[in-house]
């Protein structure tokens with residue numbers, strides 16, 4: 022495949038030299054490069070310094086500059102031909118539809134911004150938690166919050182009340198925007214009930230939410246507190262029809278939003294993104310990834326509750342005046358053809374999703390894709406995990422009709438937008454199925470061995486980034502030390518002033534310089550493209566009175582990539598049973614959410630541990646995959662290996 026030139030339309034005919042020429046120039050002087058890139062956007066006040074490295078690794082971009090992302094995502098379109106262009110074709114799971122133009126979006130955002138400011142007294146810098154399903158009020162809320170200079174913290178609507186409470190408490194959010202419910206596989210999910218529980222749990226921890234704004238989506242019964250709750254539509258009724266709220270000037274290095282992600286401890290990290298850096302990076306990367314065109318119908322099939330949605334459903338596409346698809350429900354409801362039917366019906370031109378969704382839809386068989394008209398698709402994308410070459414080829418042939426290049430984008434919540442990926446908006450490089458190809462302009466990526474040496478071609482090592490970039494996080498909300506420890510300690514040499522970003526992914530660079538991402542290098546699972554900390558799961562299991570010890574590892578799964586499997590030691594007086602297994606699953610669903618539920622729970626007599634008491638997860642991982650367990654001399658009690666082996670056999 023690597024040598025074969027793919028028969029793309031002329032515009033995307035691979036031209037590695039052209040791309041590399043642009044890339045090399047970009048990294049000659051990254052300050053100059055990003056300075057030029059930032060000038061393409063609307064600012065309220067120019068910066069006096071492109072990059073402040075003084076307090077590295079707390080880099081600050083476009084210092085002295087002021088702006089508001091609304092100016093580039095909304096205001097700049099008003100009075101242009103984009104004003105009447107569709108921003109979102111929204112479709113609910115039951116098939117109900119809404120169409121919002123850029124003008125509609127602008128009006129709604131201004132009205133909500135007015136209500137938040139005048140009626141709810143939200144001030145610049147305040148945190149507003151948003152716990153909404155995939156309905157237009159979600160992007161509207163995000164933009165209204167940033168318009169008035171407040172900080173949003175979006176919590177995925179599939180998370181439990183406990184997970185929401187944790188995030189409310191950590192961010193000290195005192196306003197919450199949620200909905201009564203939403204549709205998922207033909208049923209109504211009672212979101213308001215979760216929100217109510219979360220508000221109560223947060224109050225128990227000393228964080229009092231003073232207002233909960235509720236969007237009416239599903240019309241389900243909800244409990245109501247006339248003091249705490251207000252319907253979104255009642256609030257908006259009060260607002261003058263044509264109100265204009267001036268976008269609050271924000272400093273470039275102010276916090277634009279917080280988004281939580283799992284780490285290697287039980288406590289999720291509040292990743293903070295910056296006003297000016299995130300805006301500049303996302304604007305440019307969006308253009309490099311998707312080569313936007315006025316006639317586009319762009320669809321990122323992901324949830325806005327994750328970074329992919331923040332960047333590629335809200336801020337990126339809106340800054341380019343793209344017309345998008347937004348879908349509420351399950352991808353295979355009411356049948357496995359739902360997504361492909363929509364791609365055809367709306368004439369989607371660019372489609373971006375995760376390998377896990379592709380594996381799911383491919384599994385249903387080709388009858389759901391064959392015979393459909395995908396002729397408008399010109400680019401395809403993937404994100405979230407490595408894509409299996411088999412699935413890549415299926416996507417390329419059956420969906421892209423061998424004429425749409427696949428843009429495999431490696432990045433993280435922390436990086437703001439794609440970092441390693443093809444850039445057809447500049448020049449396409451030859452593709453290799455399963456490789457995210459080369460770093461984007463301005464990004465200096467590398468692979469290092471465990472002792473910090475540069476890995477040779479084909480040698481497995483750790484992915485690193487050597488230079489800062491504007492989309493990088495500002496830090497971790499309320500925990501600057503954890504930021505330094507987690508991302509900047511593994512390979513940096515502070516005494517020499519060398520700071521190296523460590524994303525915790527294994528990678529290989531091949532002899533063409535292409536990056537192949539191999540998966541997480543820390544104790545974080547990647548379940549269906551979602552990061553789930555094993556410790557978070559273990560902590561959840563340990564809240565059950567029957568559990569004395571728990572170890573969670575990832576097992577390979579043909580659709581989800583990886584699924585959590587739990588090994589549990591029971592406390593005296595408890596016996597393994599199906600009922601107990603069910604209770605433990607329920608505990609995880611309640612504390613984290615359905616996506617974290619273990620696929621199997623094995624009851625074991627003991628867990629393999631080192632003499633210092635560390636659980637050796639790699640032993641469970643090997644046994645699950647039927648591989649040799651390797652060196653067990655550091656085990657405190659070698660018979661623990663047999664205990665695990667027996668439990669696995671019993672569980673077959």
Ligand code: 6R9
Nearest residue numbers: 404405406407429430431432433434538541
């Ligand atoms: C955007 C997003 C980040 C982790 C990352 C890596 C994995 C993402 C990938 C990929 C291989 C790709 N990952 N994209 N692995 N190829 N194209 O997914 O952010 O949820 O923070 O996850 O996902 O392991 O470190 P996030």
